[in-house]
Amino acid sequence: MTESSHRSPILVTGPARSGKSEWAERLALQSNHTVTYVATAQVNPDDAEWQARIAQHQRRRPPDWQTIAAPVDLLTPLQAATASDCLLIDSLGTWLANLLEQDDSLWEQTLQDLLTALIATPSRVILVAEETGWGVVPAYPLGRLFRDRLGRLTRQIGRIAHPVYLVTGGHVLNLSQMGTPLP
Template identity: 40%
Template sequence: MRHLVIGGARSGKSRFAQDLALAHSGEVCLIVTAEVLDAEMAERVAKHRAERPANWRVVEAPLALPAAIRSEAQAGACVLVDCLTLWLSNILCTQPDTLPAQLEDLSAAVASAQGTLLMVSNEVGWSIVPENKLARLFRDEQGRLNQQLARLCDKVTLVAAGLPLHLKTGAAR
């Protein structure tokens, strides 16, 4: 079962996805994509660590997300990816020329995932048009990524103000 959880900043999407993972009867693997590059991000990461169960296995994949999904999303497993937005940002800022291949690789990894795969992503297209080229590219690519993964997922949930709105509850198409 593949489940995409989307929402705006501080919408409750990560908490919702974590609650889904907590309901899983077996082990949980959390794939994180954030990189600690400054003190503020270090504080955010520390807060996230304190909020999640200590027995969850954590895999850091700021760039190698498709490989991590292939490795971890096996039958019977529960894998939580948090988040696709940081992964996309990491690719755009460090390896922009590889983006098309990276997106294709991610889609293939998600399509072949077994077990339970929960993915958290930001919905960034509900605001004004960004004033610079990189920000517009990021917004556009994030929207395309969310659309592509929503097609591949069995379930898609939009979280706003901590409340889930189930957009897709059937099989992937």
């Protein structure tokens, strides 16, 4: 593996409950690096169902993995990571939802800053992203904004990521082997 391919982020994408996070966790275990789980979810103690989802993710993680809560700031963990680290960022959809109030100009800067940090970090980075937009167009503006921004975010990261995996129906497809990237 060349140094440049080692530094390429890995993207794991797919629909809800497809196994994306589990596949990303497996890749992190196989990295033979010190793993830091970068959690983008905001803890809401009043939402028992959300707490149960977070607890399920926590139970799957090995006890030696460090966890960093980063609901908004992904740059700090990316900039602090070393070549011996593996960052598992779960998930981009949740992170985006936390930033959805940003106007278009600020969002563009946030997106560019993230892409720059992903390219610059010496660490192995595995990103989990939800796939939206395979169904109907949302009937409300905020839903359309979320879907459009997440689609563009995933596509931009997909341009610099290798490999890119699609997890659906409990199966993993390596899109980097099977697909052709758009120019």
